[in-house]
Amino acid sequence: MANQRILAAFVVVLALGSSLIRADTLQNTDVFELEIAGDPQISPDGSQVAYTRLSNDIMIDRTRSNIWVVGSDGRGHRPLLSGTDSYSSPRWSPDGDRIVYISSAEGRGPELYVRWTDSGQTGLLSNLPAAPSAISWSPDGRQIAFTAHVKGEGAKLAEAPEKPEGAEWAPPVIVIDSLNYRSDGRGYLEAGNTQVFVLPADGGTPRQLTSGAFNHEGPLAWAPDGETIVLASNREDDWEFNRRNTELWSVDVATGDMTQLTDRFGPDGSATFSPDGAKIAYIGYDDKKMGYHNANVYVLDVADGTSTELSTDFDRSISRVAWAGASNRLYIQYDDRGKRHLAILSLNGEVDDIVDNVGGLNVSRPYTSGAFSVADNGAFAYTAGSAYRPADVAVGRRGREATILTTLNDDLLGHRELGNVEEIVWTSSVGDHDVQGWIVTPPEFDAARKYPLILEIHGGPFTAYGPHFSVEAQLYAAAGYVVLYTNPRGSTSYGYEFANEIHHNYPGQDYDDLISGVDAVIERGYVDTDQLFVTGGSGGGVLSAWIVGKTDRFAAAVVAKPVINWISEALYSDISTTVPGYWFEKFPWEDPLEYWRRSPLSLVGNVSTPTMLLTGESDHRTPMPESEQYYQALKLRKIDSALVRVPESSHGIASRPSNQIAKVDNILAWFARYRKE
Secondary structure, three states: OHHHHHHHHHHOOOHHHHHOOOOOOOOHHHHHOOEEEEEEEEOOOOOEEEEEEEEEEOOOOEEEEEEEEEEOOOOOOEEEEOOOOOEEEEEEOOOOOEEEEEEOHHHOOOEEEEEEOOOOOEEEOOOOOOOOEEEEEOOOOOEEEEEEEEEOOOEOOOOOOOOOOOOOOOOOOOEOOOOOOEEOOOEEOOOEEEEEEEEEOOOOOOEEOOOOOOOEEEEEEEOOOOOEEEEEEOOOOOHHHOOOOOEEEEEEOOOOOEEEOOOOOOOEEEEEEOOOOOEEEEEEOOOOOOOOOOOEEEEEEOOOOOEEEOOOOOOOOEEEEEEOOOOOEEEEEEEEOOEEEEEEEEOOOOEEEEEEEEOOOOOOOOEOOOOEEEOOOOOEEEEEEEOOEEEEEEEEOOOOOOEEOOOOOHHHHOOOOOOEEEEEEEEOOOOOOEEEEEEEEOOOOOOOOOEEEEEEEOOOOOOOEOOOOOHHHHHHHHOOOEEEEEEOOOOOOOOHHHHHHHOOOOOOOHHHHHHHHHHHHHOOOOEEEEEEEEEEEOHHHHHHHHHHHHOOOOOEEEEEOOOOOHHHHHHHOOOOOOHHHHHOOOOOOOOHHHHHHOOHHHHHHHOOOOEEEEEEOOOOOOOHHHHHHHHHHHHHOOOOEEEEEEOOOOOOHHHOHHHHHHHHHHHHHHHHHOOOO
């Protein structure tokens, strides 16, 4: 009966906002029916793809990950590892006869398992005290490298006296002496560091290769001879103060001896050896303390240690690099105008696009996303998405058109009428910037009618929206709203200069880009100018609060997980080295007026718009006190306002399906209070 009550609660119509949603459009409980293909891993011979198939379990309100496999010709689509346990991170052995993966099966914590592809037999390889990550096979298939957290002693001051036998005292105090002591999604951090291990592929005792009070990060790149592994680490004494300043290091598998390969101020990582072992490709940039940097591709000559930048003239940030089945060309992944591309990068810096529909992993809001992998022969697998479908598995080869192999959501979305997604470009009122956005119109849209409009603003601020499937945008459209989402200045995928338009000036003229976008949609004639609404999360929450402090044009606003006071954000959040180090020129005590000038709280005296705050109670990125400050100020000014707290939720409010539903339903319910019919 309890489960029936839970299910019934999900389908209860919430206020006027949800009552407008027709039965043949996307429903809030459809969140539990969507499936997403992730982490596509093509086999070494390119014949098949193993991937994680993500689905939401309505009974436990969690995302479950199973591993499926599909042939590169589209045949043999079947589960490899599925059930009530979760399975993730499949990685093929070099000869394709085994797949190592991570699972918490049998009631254990996350462990490494291996599955033989010929017999389907599986074996437990490890007995680890901490979760493994960055799994990587040795070239001969005899060892598996991975990273894991190694617990440290932690700080200690006074020695507690012995308590009497049977006495019940308070828990002991916890002493913190590190700069970075908590993290969003993890809470207060356990003392210790991430280290690299190797484990026999037949199981046994893992051997720790790295040590010291430093973090060592993947991906882990084995040299073709199997004698060394290249990783990324900041091993400087002050690494906590310059966390981005990682270098490439080579660790000897036999001895653990480490050799530094790169040396500059800035992050170097994502190393990968060329098939002939003569070169190492990696990603990095010279850190100039700008708000945004393009990540570039470099190639290091193993023999002489010199590095050459390949993407010097390419004004886009590269998020992933892999050798394209040969030692003279690379695959790269990058974002351009809201779309994620996969391209060939030659060793002389020429870029040749292959596909531009990589994406579909983030279904809550239409962020750029996606992943790919490469076979020994240069064939590749990737996640393919669109404005109307979350990620499916696709494969391709250079010179051939890519093929989408799966249709995971056709059974659901093929029977739902979705809002139409249309690109729009306008010129901002400030700076003459051309700004790109997308309009989602309600199902059965009639341009002769007048509709309410929701301006939905992305976070970051250095991220990007694009023509990708979005549960939130589609549910807003199903409720009868025209939705505008856009990439104002500061957004990525438009180059270095456009992103850094907000350097030491955020929020700023990005406000003008957004308002100009609203005006551009209004000019089309189907928006009711008395029914304008605005919402956004994180960086979008900052801009939503900034907007209602600058104009009274909007009928209502929902400010989700915002920064309201930059001084408290700089000193209380988990990004204390980013805010004063990159987004502001000085520390808060050195220039408090600049922090105040850019704080939405400074404009609260202008606000007349009914405003709701929405934040996770366990958010360490934009902590709850940010929202509480703004809510209290609005209440003191007698502005119609509400504060919605999401229990047990970190910055990713929609990480649990029911929270995704609650977020959208409460936003629609708030807007419905001020919506005219």
